[in-house]
Amino acid sequence: MMVNLKINNIDVTVPENTTILDAAKANNIAIPTLCYYPDLRINSDCRICSVEIVGKKGLSTSCSTLVTEGMQVKTHTPRVINARKTITELLLANHDADCTACAKNMNCELQKLANVLGIDENRFARVLEVRPIDDHNPSLIRNSNRCIKCGRCIDVCRNIQGVNVLEAMNRGHDILISPPFGKYLSDEFCTFCGQCSSVCPVGAIIEKDETATVWNALHDPQKHVIVQVAPAIRVSLGEELGQKPGTIVTGKLVAALKLLGFTKVFDTDFTADLTIIEEGSELIKRITTGGVLPMTTSCCPGWINFAETYYPEILDHISSCKSPQQMFGALAKTYYAQKENIDPASIFVVSIMPCTAKKYEAKRSEMGSTENNLDVDVVLTTREAGKMLRQMGVEFENLSEMEFDKPFGTTTGAAAIFGTTGGVMEAALRTVYEIVNKKPLAVLDFVEVRGMKGIKEASVDLGGKTVKVAVAHTLANAKIIAEQIKNHESPYAFIEVMCCPGGCIGGGGQPYGTISKTRTDRLASLYAVDVAMPLRKSHENPDINKLYSDFLGSPLAKLSHELLHTKYQPKRRH
Amino acid sequence: MTLDLMLQKYPASSEYLIEALRDYQTAKIDHCVTEMEIVKIAKYFNVTESKVCSVVSFYSFLSEKPKGKYVIRICRDVPCFVNKSESILKTLETRLGIKPGETTTDGLFSLEFTGCLGQCDHAPAIRINEKTYVDLTPDKVKAILSEYREEKS
Ligand code: SF4
Ligand code: SF4
Ligand code: SF4
Ligand code: FES
Numbered sequence: 001m002m003v004n005l006k007i008n009n010i011d012v013t014v015p016e017n018t019t020i021l022d023a024a025k026a027n028n029i030a031i032p033t034l035c036y037y038p039d040l041r042i043n044s045d046c047r048i049c050s051v052e053i054v055g056k057k058g059l060s061t062s063c064s065t066l067v068t069e070g071m072q073v074k075t076h077t078p079r080v081i082n083a084r085k086t087i088t089e090l091l092l093a094n095h096d097a098d099c100t101a102c103a104k105n106m107n108c109e110l111q112k113l114a115n116v117l118g119i120d121e122n123r124f125a126r127v128l129e130v131r132p133i134d135d136h137n138p139s140l141i142r143n144s145n146r147c148i149k150c151g152r153c154i155d156v157c158r159n160i161q162g163v164n165v166l167e168a169m170n171r172g173h174d175i176l177i178s179p180p181f182g183k184y185l186s187d188e189f190c191t192f193c194g195q196c197s198s199v200c201p202v203g204a205i206i207e208k209d210e211t212a213t214v215w216n217a218l219h220d221p222q223k224h225v226i227v228q229v230a231p232a233i234r235v236s237l238g239e240e241l242g243q244k245p246g247t248i249v250t251g252k253l254v255a256a257l258k259l260l261g262f263t264k265v266f267d268t269d270f271t272a273d274l275t276i277i278e279e280g281s282e283l284i285k286r287i288t289t290g291g292v293l294p295m296t297t298s299c300c301p302g303w304i305n306f307a308e309t310y311y312p313e314i315l316d317h318i319s320s321c322k323s324p325q326q327m328f329g330a331l332a333k334t335y336y337a338q339k340e341n342i343d344p345a346s347i348f349v350v351s352i353m354p355c356t357a358k359k360y361e362a363k364r365s366e367m368g369s370t371e372n373n374l375d376v377d378v379v380l381t382t383r384e385a386g387k388m389l390r391q392m393g394v395e396f397e398n399l400s401e402m403e404f405d406k407p408f409g410t411t412t413g414a415a416a417i418f419g420t421t422g423g424v425m426e427a428a429l430r431t432v433y434e435i436v437n438k439k440p441l442a443v444l445d446f447v448e449v450r451g452m453k454g455i456k457e458a459s460v461d462l463g464g465k466t467v468k469v470a471v472a473h474t475l476a477n478a479k480i481i482a483e484q485i486k487n488h489e490s491p492y493a494f495i496e497v498m499c500c501p502g503g504c505i506g507g508g509g510q511p512y513g514t515i516s517k518t519r520t521d522r523l524a525s526l527y528a529v530d531v532a533m534p535l536r537k538s539h540e541n542p543d544i545n546k547l548y549s550d551f552l553g554s555p556l557a558k559l560s561h562e563l564l565h566t567k568y569q570p571k572r573r574h
Numbered sequence: 575m576t577l578d579l580m581l582q583k584y585p586a587s588s589e590y591l592i593e594a595l596r597d598y599q600t601a602k603i604d605h606c607v608t609e610m611e612i613v614k615i616a617k618y619f620n621v622t623e624s625k626v627c628s629v630v631s632f633y634s635f636l637s638e639k640p641k642g643k644y645v646i647r648i649c650r651d652v653p654c655f656v657n658k659s660e661s662i663l664k665t666l667e668t669r670l671g672i673k674p675g676e677t678t679t680d681g682l683f684s685l686e687f688t689g690c691l692g693q694c695d696h697a698p699a700i701r702i703n704e705k706t707y708v709d710l711t712p713d714k715v716k717a718i719l720s721e722y723r724e725e726k727s
Contacts, residue, residue: 158622167624169631180627181609181638189624 005071020062020073021049031075032084032113035150036063037199038515039501041159043151046091048113050083051075059083085117093124095202096145104203107512110148111202131176137186138363139356140197140205147204149175153196160501162476163306165189166196177204188309188572191475193302193499194356194381194508207356207509210378211388217348217377218261225348226264226336227257228328228408231272232354232419232504233382235525239518240386240511241396246521248529251401256394257352258402267404268351269411271327272418272427274547275299276538278564279321280432281555283494287462292316294485294492297424299323301361302499302508304568306475311482312570320565322375324418325351325358326367328408329375330563335551339407344373351379354419354507357499366566381509410543413530420523421473421503422449422456425496429460429469431539436462444536450527452502452520455480457492471496473503577611581618588621592629595636600704604640604681612638634688642677644722646670647688647701659698665712666700669719682723 001016007024014023024031035046042064050059054072059080062073074080091110099105134142151168154177158164165185169176179189197205217225237256238247257265279297286295298304298319307314322330328351333344351358359379361367368374380388389396403409414430417423426446433441448458449469454477457470470492472481478497484490500506502519505526511518535541552560580598584590594615599605607615607630616623630636648654648663667673670683677684693699696708700715707718 164622164624167622167628169628171632180612180623 003067003069003071005067005069005073007073008075009072014067016067018067020051020053020060020065020067020071023067024062024073024075029075031062032116033063034109034113034148034201035152037152037201039160040152040155040199043155045149045151046087048084048087050080052077052080081117084113085119088113088117088119089122089124091148092119092122093126094128095148096128096130096143102146102203103206103209104146108203109201134184134186135208136184137190137192137208137360139192139208139359140185140190140194141208142185142205143203144176144178146202147177148202149177150201151177152199152201153177153205156195156199160474160476161191161193161195161499162474162479163189163191163310191302191305191309191499192357192360192508193305193475195500196508197356198508198510198512198514207381207384208359209384209387210359210380211384211391213378214350214380214388217350220348222346223348224342224346225262225350226266226332227262227350227352228266228268228271228325228332229253229257229404230268230325230351230353230355230358230419230504231416231423231526232507232510232522233352233385234416234529235419235505235522236354236382236510237352237385238396239522240382241389243397244521245518246525248525249396250529251403252396252399254402254404255399256389256396259394259399260388260392262350264405265402266328266332266408267411267415268324268328269415269418270408270541270543271324271331272299272415273412273538273541273544274327274331274564275321275324275418275424276414276427276431277544277548277555278327278560279319280428280435280538282319282321283428283432284436285556287467287493294490294495295319296481296485296495296497297428298566299418299424300498300500300504301355301357302475303478303497305357305360305571306478306499307482308568308571310479310572311486312572314482314485315568315570317485318568320567322367322564322566323358323361324415325353325379326361326375326566327564329362329367329377331408331547333369333373333375334563335547336407338551344369348378349376351376352382352385353379354382354504354510355379355500356381356508358509382507382511383509386511407543407547410541411533411535412538412541413533413536414538415541416529416533417526419504420526421498422446422451422471422496423503423526424498425449425458425469425471425494427538428494428496429458430537432462433460434537435539449496452516452523467493469494469496473498474501475499577614581615584619586618586620588619588625591615591619591621591626592633594619595626595630599636603643605642605645605684606637606640608638608640634686640677640681642682642684644682644702645684645686647686647691648674649689649691649693649697649699650687651690651694653690653694654698657697661712662698662700662710662715665715666719669716683719 034048044061044064049062051062052074131144234250238249239245254265329349337344362376362379414427449471455472505522506519584594612626616626691699693708699708
């Protein structure tokens with residue numbers, strides 16, 4: 001049914017159950033918001049979106065009020081503007097508003113709001129009680145002095161991720177968003193998925209910025225600085241630099257990174273292909289030798305952190321394969337070093353990832369030949385990579401496309417879809433099916449495992465046996481999978497788990513403002529990349545086969561085991 | 575009563591969380607729920623530790639910090655204020671040697687502010703554990719404190 005109303009005296013017709021906020025938007029009026037975020041629950045805390053409804057006494061919050069027939073809404077009356085100004089001034093009085101010293105400068109919703117409302121001085125005196133900053137982990141920095149208590153991070157962490165690290169403590173003026181017992185994120189609660197950092201409207205949760213370390217390395221003549229780029233970046237870096245969500249920028253991003261000064265620009269897709277070979281072999285081995293099943297994927301450090309923290313009982317079920325990022329680092333400092341005759345100690349490996357948990361992963365002590373020589377030296381998020389390109393003044397759109405460097409440049413469509421939920425499963429099935437059944441697949445697309453459904457299932461025929469597989473994304477869904485495994489009730493043989501909504505295309509390090517629509521756009525683009533690739537199965541990547549014959553030997557063999565596999569540790573104290 | 579025994583009195587459903595926290599804390603001499611206890615309670619009711627911390631920090635009657643055997647709560651609202659609650663607070667502070675939010679070194683008394691105790695017509699008022707004292711003067715307060723001290727010895 002349609003509803004007729006007036007917004008600022010203009011007739012408007014919208015479907016029923018539309019909020020005033022959306023009705024105004026559909027008619028080209030943006031009512032400012034602060035606590036509201038499209039995919040999250042509406043808790044109408046901040047009251048910035050207040051509007052006047054003729055005949056109603058107080059102001060109403062447009063993000064939570066539905067339109068009714070004959071309603072008359074005024075979105076920008078002096079009374080409304082005055083209320084918005086007062087709220088914003090009060091927020092600023094209790095805020096560390098040192099904008100130029102904040103990573104969110106020019107990207108901050110509070111700053112934008114103050115600007116739109118024309119607040120250039122504050123009637124209220126500063127009342128901020130300064131609290132310590134939590135920077136005790138490699139991924140995220142939490143600065144409570146910038147928090148405006150909008151509750152978005154609580155919602156993401158509790159309801160999308162099902163982890164519930166962050167909660168509102170105390171009440172009234174003393175409210176503080178914090179992990180339990182006033183502890184640090186690093187105190188065994190957080191998975192470092194960074195979903196909270198991607199929805200925080202201000203600079204209260206941000207990734208640990210490592211751009212300066214990378215600039216230093218790039219200007220150090222003793223260092224051989226190389227970079228790898230994750231599958232999901234080719235469909236999100238363009239967006240970070242102002243292009244449409246989902247724009248495919250593979251060739252331009254290689255050119256851009258060359259301009260920054262990286263000696264070689266490599267593709268993490270290469271080690272994604274390698275992961276399929278190792279993980280596929282591990283799966284076949286587990287199935288044929290009565291090993292621990294189901295086996296889950298291991299490329300997502302958010303999932304690994306979650307399992308180590310909350311499901312230590314199931315660690316045997318996780319593939320021992322390192323993630324593609326870590327396999328790349330390990331090969332860069334061995335295979336590549338030997339091939340090019342470079343001292344491994346001088347090789348500096350940078351990763352560009354959609355992910356804040358990858359920063360944590362890279363610093364794990366298991367991930368390197370020694371603590372001082374880790375596989376990967378620095379991980380940058382999509383946002384940090386965008387920042388460096390802006391700092392360098394790179395005119396991204398004008399760049400000519402370039403190819404990834406060898407020997408880690410030839411990749412397949414199977415590897416490209418690693419960046420989305422269902423992609424690792426599909427890539428694995430393409431390979432495992434052909435190896436086990438010794439015949440080519442008629443259709444490469446496993447549509448059952450595609451799309452945004454929380455848990456997807458499929459069955460495949462492997463050597464005459466029907467094997468059930470599943471794909472889960474978001475940790476709330478991962479929890480369902482983990483419970484089944486823990487209770488020995490899992491009907492599956494192989495499970496892909498990615499921690500972020502939509503997989504890495506929706507990673508915690510992706511451009512700000514990510515919502516369902518942006519995720520679907522990026523996802524569609526990754527499948528488009530897959531279809532356009534000349535090779536679409538990991539086991540047909542000639543450079544992977546060469547890597548085995550020249551260096552590794554065979555899958556799961558001694559050297560592969562040493563370089564490409566790892567172990568997991570229970571993390572909780574209780 | 576041990577925590578485990580106490581918990582068994584409640585169905586393992588989160589709606590009993592607040593009740594259980596309150597009863598357990600009241601029964602404890604230091605009137606608080608510690609981190610390890612919160613961990614256990616969270617597990618029992620199948621809620622997260624963050625959730626329990628959030629609840630404990632929301633209600634002023636619940637506390638993560640140990641408190642004295644006797645928790646003295648003094649009303650900070652206007653009716654008590656105009657009836658000289660300030661002098662009552664001073665007396666408590668000097669007699670006990672602590673400020674609101676603190677506990678005496680012998681673990682006997684804690685001093686805290688609270689909202690209205692519903693005794694406005696008999697202001698100023700304080701509450702010691704479950705008992706309310708009204709129409710107070712500094713001398714009455716001194717006498718009450720002595721009573722509690724003697725009870726201990
Ligand atoms: S990083 Fe993820 S798990 Fe950690 S607090 Fe943020 S949303 Fe929760
Ligand atoms: S940390 Fe950010 S997202 Fe969380 S409540 Fe504060 S301002 Fe909102
Ligand atoms: S899904 Fe991708 S972006 Fe998210 S935590 Fe896992 S690896 Fe990182
Ligand atoms: S945006 Fe509507 S109340 Fe915050």
